[in-house]
Amino acid sequence: MEAILFYLTALVAIVSAIFVIKCRNPINSALNLVSTFICLAVLYIMLECPFMAAIQIMVYAGAIMVLVIFVIMLLNLGSIGKSSNSRGMAAGGVLAALMLLLTNAFLRRGDVSGTGGEVTSELIKSYGHTELIGKAMFTDFLLPFEIASILLLVAIVGAVIISKRDV
Amino acid sequence: MYSNLWLIPFFPLLGSIINGLVGKRIKSEKVIGGFATLLVFFSFLVACQNFFRLLGDNVKTHEIVIFSWMSVGKLQVDWGFLLDPLSAVMILVVTGVGTLIHLYSIGYMHGEEGYYRFFSYMNLFAFAMLMLVLGSNALVMFIGWEGVGLCSYLLIGYYIEKQSAGDAAKKAFVVNRIGDFGFLCGLFVLYWTLGSKGVWTFNFVEIAENAHLLETGGLVVTVVTLCFFLGACGKSAQIPLFTWLPDAMEGPTPVSALIHAATMVTAGVYMIGRMNILFAMAPSTMLTIAIVGAATAFFAATIGLAQNDIKRVLAYSTVSQLGYMFLAMGVGAFSAGIFHLMTHAFFKACLFLGSGSVIHGLHHAYHHAHLHDDPQDMRNMGGLRKKMPITFITFLVSTIAISGIPLFSGFFSKDEILWWSFGSTRGHWLLWLLGALAAAMTAFYMFRLVFMTFFGEQKTDARAKDHIPESPLTITIPLMVLGLLAVIGGYIGVPAILGGANHFHHFLDPVFGKSLHLFHIEAHGTHATEYTLMAVSVAVAVIGIFVAWVMYIKNPELPAKFVTKFAGAHKIVFNKWYIDELYDFLFVNPCKKIGTFFWRGFDVKVVDGIVNGVAWVTRGIGSGLKYTQSGYLHNYAVAMVVGVVMIVGFYVFG
Amino acid sequence: MISVHHYLLLSAILFCIGIFGVLTRKNAIVIFMCIEVMLNSVNLTFIALSRHVGNMDGQIFVFFVMTVAAAEAAVGLALIIAFFKNKESVDVDDFNMLKW
Numbered sequence: 001m002e003a004i005l006f007y008l009t010a011l012v013a014i015v016s017a018i019f020v021i022k023c024r025n026p027i028n029s030a031l032n033l034v035s036t037f038i039c040l041a042v043l044y045i046m047l048e049c050p051f052m053a054a055i056q057i058m059v060y061a062g063a064i065m066v067l068v069i070f071v072i073m074l075l076n077l078g079s080i081g082k083s084s085n086s087r088g089m090a091a092g093g094v095l096a097a098l099m100l101l102l103t104n105a106f107l108r109r110g111d112v113s114g115t116g117g118e119v120t121s122e123l124i125k126s127y128g129h130t131e132l133i134g135k136a137m138f139t140d141f142l143l144p145f146e147i148a149s150i151l152l153l154v155a156i157v158g159a160v161i162i163s164k165r166d167v
Numbered sequence: 168m169y170s171n172l173w174l175i176p177f178f179p180l181l182g183s184i185i186n187g188l189v190g191k192r193i194k195s196e197k198v199i200g201g202f203a204t205l206l207v208f209f210s211f212l213v214a215c216q217n218f219f220r221l222l223g224d225n226v227k228t229h230e231i232v233i234f235s236w237m238s239v240g241k242l243q244v245d246w247g248f249l250l251d252p253l254s255a256v257m258i259l260v261v262t263g264v265g266t267l268i269h270l271y272s273i274g275y276m277h278g279e280e281g282y283y284r285f286f287s288y289m290n291l292f293a294f295a296m297l298m299l300v301l302g303s304n305a306l307v308m309f310i311g312w313e314g315v316g317l318c319s320y321l322l323i324g325y326y327i328e329k330q331s332a333g334d335a336a337k338k339a340f341v342v343n344r345i346g347d348f349g350f351l352c353g354l355f356v357l358y359w360t361l362g363s364k365g366v367w368t369f370n371f372v373e374i375a376e377n378a379h380l381l382e383t384g385g386l387v388v389t390v391v392t393l394c395f396f397l398g399a400c401g402k403s404a405q406i407p408l409f410t411w412l413p414d415a416m417e418g419p420t421p422v423s424a425l426i427h428a429a430t431m432v433t434a435g436v437y438m439i440g441r442m443n444i445l446f447a448m449a450p451s452t453m454l455t456i457a458i459v460g461a462a463t464a465f466f467a468a469t470i471g472l473a474q475n476d477i478k479r480v481l482a483y484s485t486v487s488q489l490g491y492m493f494l495a496m497g498v499g500a501f502s503a504g505i506f507h508l509m510t511h512a513f514f515k516a517c518l519f520l521g522s523g524s525v526i527h528g529l530h531h532a533y534h535h536a537h538l539h540d541d542p543q544d545m546r547n548m549g550g551l552r553k554k555m556p557i558t559f560i561t562f563l564v565s566t567i568a569i570s571g572i573p574l575f576s577g578f579f580s581k582d583e584i585l586w587w588s589f590g591s592t593r594g595h596w597l598l599w600l601l602g603a604l605a606a607a608m609t610a611f612y613m614f615r616l617v618f619m620t621f622f623g624e625q626k627t628d629a630r631a632k633d634h635i636p637e638s639p640l641t642i643t644i645p646l647m648v649l650g651l652l653a654v655i656g657g658y659i660g661v662p663a664i665l666g667g668a669n670h671f672h673h674f675l676d677p678v679f680g681k682s683l684h685l686f687h688i689e690a691h692g693t694h695a696t697e698y699t700l701m702a703v704s705v706a707v708a709v710i711g712i713f714v715a716w717v718m719y720i721k722n723p724e725l726p727a728k729f730v731t732k733f734a735g736a737h738k739i740v741f742n743k744w745y746i747d748e749l750y751d752f753l754f755v756n757p758c759k760k761i762g763t764f765f766w767r768g769f770d771v772k773v774v775d776g777i778v779n780g781v782a783w784v785t786r787g788i789g790s791g792l793k794y795t796q797s798g799y800l801h802n803y804a805v806a807m808v809v810g811v812v813m814i815v816g817f818y819v820f821g
Numbered sequence: 822m823i824s825v826h827h828y829l830l831l832s833a834i835l836f837c838i839g840i841f842g843v844l845t846r847k848n849a850i851v852i853f854m855c856i857e858v859m860l861n862s863v864n865l866t867f868i869a870l871s872r873h874v875g876n877m878d879g880q881i882f883v884f885f886v887m888t889v890a891a892a893e894a895a896v897g898l899a900l901i902i903a904f905f906k907n908k909e910s911v912d913v914d915d916f917n918m919l920k921w
Contacts, residue, residue, distance in 0.1 A: 002823055003822070003823055006827060010827075010831045013831065013835065014831070014834055014835065014838070017835050017838045017858050018838060020838075020851070020855065021841060021842035021845070021846055021851065021855060026848060026850050026854075029851050029854055033857060033858065036858060040864070040865055043828070043831075044868055047828070047868055048872065049871075049880060052868055052880055052884075055884070055887060056887075059887050060890070063891065063894075067895070067898055068853070068854065068894070071901060075901075075911065077848070077850065087845060087914070088801060088805070088845055091844065092841050092845040093841060093845075095805070095808050095840065096841035096844070097837070099833075099837050099840055100834065100837040102812065102819050103815065103833040103836070103837075104830070104833065105819050106815065106818060106819050107826060107833070109819065116875050117874050117875025117876040119872075119875040119876060133877065133880060133881070133884070136877040136878070136881050137881055137884065140878075140881075141881050148888040148889075151888065151889070152892055156895060158895075158896050158899070159895040159896050159898070159899035162900055162902075162903050798916070798918055799914065799916070799917050800852075801914075804844055805844060808843075808844065
């Protein structure tokens with residue numbers, strides 16, 4: 001059951017991802033990307049990380065994708081003619097395939113049966129995933145968390161300045 | 168007791184700095200000029216005070232150290248001043264004549280562009296010249312030596328918009344550099360030789376005291392003094408380095424009077440006087456100096472015979488008179504040389520300022536009549552004695568003085584030199600003969616100048632001739648004072664044979680007496696000889712004047728006939744013996760060719776080639792690599808991915 | 822049983838699809854979305870390995886990746902708007918000012 005669900009979700013994710021780069025119309029690409037994101041959220045749930053799944057839906061499929069679609073519509077980008085759709089197919093394909101082969105070889109060669117940490121399914125079930133994340137976030141990773149807030153602030157200001165600028 | 172000595176150079180320095188920095192904002196010419204003049208006058212007052220103090224003092228040599236300059240190993244160099252009779256005379260001449268010429272410049276430079284600049288340079292010159300004569304060691308003297316050279320350069324090229332002025336300034340500077348090279352070489356050899364005997368010093372007093380460590384008449388002392396003499400030649404325009412002085416007349420006339428007649432060009436004479444003991448130790452150098460001096464006196468006088476530019480005649484006359492001074496130094500008549508230096512400063516400054524007054528008047532007249540004739544050409548003058556009476560009288564007096572007519576200052580000094588050149592243990596009758604011939608020619612060309620300028624009919628353009636004014640008081644007052652000095656200045660040194668006490672000679676005795684005594688330099692001869700020589704020199708001067716009178720007053724057409732008859736000789740003399748052309752051929756052009764060779768051959772091809780080659784290689788690499796910087800996002804992305812692939816590949820297979 | 826290998830392989834496939842998109846597509850917004858795919862594949866790797874080794878740190882890292890992705894989205898899309906204003910195009914071949 002779990003395996004079927006995994007393969008199904010993985011298949012949808014891959015097909016959606018392929019459609020992201022294949023579609024001529026950016027809106028279609030964006031919708032396929034949302035599909036990929038949702039599939040990944042499903043996989044996160046299967047990995048017993050419901051909080052990550054939730055923010056995956058909210059941040060990616062929600063906020064970021066809304067922003068992307070908003071920009072596409074703002075710029076009124078329709079589908080593009082076939083001839084100028086893409087370029088360098090051969091080089092891109094070769095490089096991507098090479099990358100895939102290499103990572104695959106790396107996976108086969110490497111041993112990922114790591115040591116069993118303290119975070120087990122039982123702990124997550126008893127404690128709750130959100131609590132665990134929150135505990136780690138606000139104790140060990142407090143400083144990066146605060147720095148991330150500054151990063152977002154800078155990004156907001158930068159975005160406003162760049163898009164407002166009269167060029 | 169002499170602690171205020173430092174004020175003497177300080178005042179002009181102050182004036183130079185203030186006028187140089189804020190002079191541009193001062194609109195009033197009277198303030199600028201008056202300030203500069205007043206400061207030099209202050210120096211003069213301080214110099215007078217020190218002079219009279221020294222006169223009543225029993226100790227005649229005083230060294231005042233202001234502060235230490237450098238102390239290296241055994242060498243101790245101070246900013247020190249040396250006051251002895253020699254420097255006392257020099258500071259009086261420099262500040263006295265300097266004050267008068269500053270005063271003169273107020274009127275003469277009226278309305279010139281860069282008025283403040285002129286006075287700033289003039290004050291700077293006074294400062295440098297005073298450092299030169301007051302410096303207690305050779306390094307301080309050298310600062311003054313270079314300083315006067317710099318000021319000379321700046322002032323010759325004062326009319327910066329004139330090409331010829333710039334060229335003349337450069338010529339003066341370059342020729343002086345040759346002399347400075349000699350001066351420095353001599354200094355180093357002397358320093359090293361004395362140092363190897365245990366005396367590391369630049370101090371004049373110590374050098375004089377330790378001169379006995381050197382071998383008298385030996386190679387070292389001869390080389391040293393010859394090097395010093397080369398320096399003196401450059402500064403004082405002696406053969407072979409005299410060509411810059413006539414060109415230096417491009418500067419304003421007060422500059423010619425102060426720098427190129429009265430003070431700076433006499434620095435070489437002063438320097439020989441300052442180191443007289445070394446020169447006395449080297450008879451062959453003394454002989455060289457005497458020969459060069461006599462030759463210069465004669466040679467420059469011949470050129471002066473045929474020039475038409477009023478200032479150029481005076482310039483060659485200056486070279487000739489400087490030759491007399493060197494002749495005096497060469498035959499051991501040190502005090503006579505300094506004496507002639509002083510009287511020459513009076514009458515030659517007066518002559519230059521008088522010529523300036525004439526030029527000023529003519530310039531004014533031409534300007535009034537909108538003419539562009541040359542106000543310095545004597546052929547355009549004549550009959551000016553009625554227009555400019557004060558200028559005429561002072562000029563005439565000075566001319567008589569320079570011609571060596573008895574009772575005027577030039578007679579006493581010149582006659583003493585001639586007597587020494589004949590009768591000195593280091594003299595020779597040939598030297599006397601050259602000197603006497605030069606004296607005759609001097610009398611001739613100076614009176615030719617006077618006759619052409621002030622006598623005869625007026626040859627100035629008719630439209631301008633009625634507008635020639637007598638110069639203003641600021642110009643005539645210095646003329647009168649200097650004219651007076653040209654008459655009476657000689658009476659402080661009346662020789663014993665004419666019933667005088669020769670105070671000047673005795674006053675300078677503490678400086679020169681020792682070397683004269685040690686090396687038995689004296690003029691000996693019977694009174695009859697001395698009288699005869701005196702009579703001869705007066706006679707030749709009178710003959711010279713008479714010939715000039717015949718040629719330029721009685722028969723004004725005679726010079727033209729003379730020129731046609733002796734066309735060849737006249738041409739040579741008129742063109743200054745082609746010395747400039749000879750130097751151009753021998754030195755200047757080969758130097759230029761070498762320079763051009765190194766410029767075209769070495770600098771452009773090799774040096775620039777290396778630099779450009781590096782640039783070419785860099786540019787080539789850059790133009791090859793610029794294709795990696797296409798600006799297209801894809802290329803960068805591809806590069807990144809290739810890098811990632813390689814790193815992963817390294818992990819996988821490495 | 823689904824092992825961590827399956828997740829990692831899926832992640833690698835998604836990553837390579839993203840690379841291919843970035844290298845071949847011309848539309849800046851599509852390239853941007855391909856980068857999001859790549860980031861997500863990395864997130865998946867982080868979470869899978871985090872669960873596999875039993876450690877929360879990987880998931881915290883995903884959180885920060887998301888933060889950066891959000892910032893990147895804001896700034897990147899602003900840049901695309903600025904470019905579009907300038908060139909009336911979002912075609913990356915029209916952007917060649919990334920030199921000198």
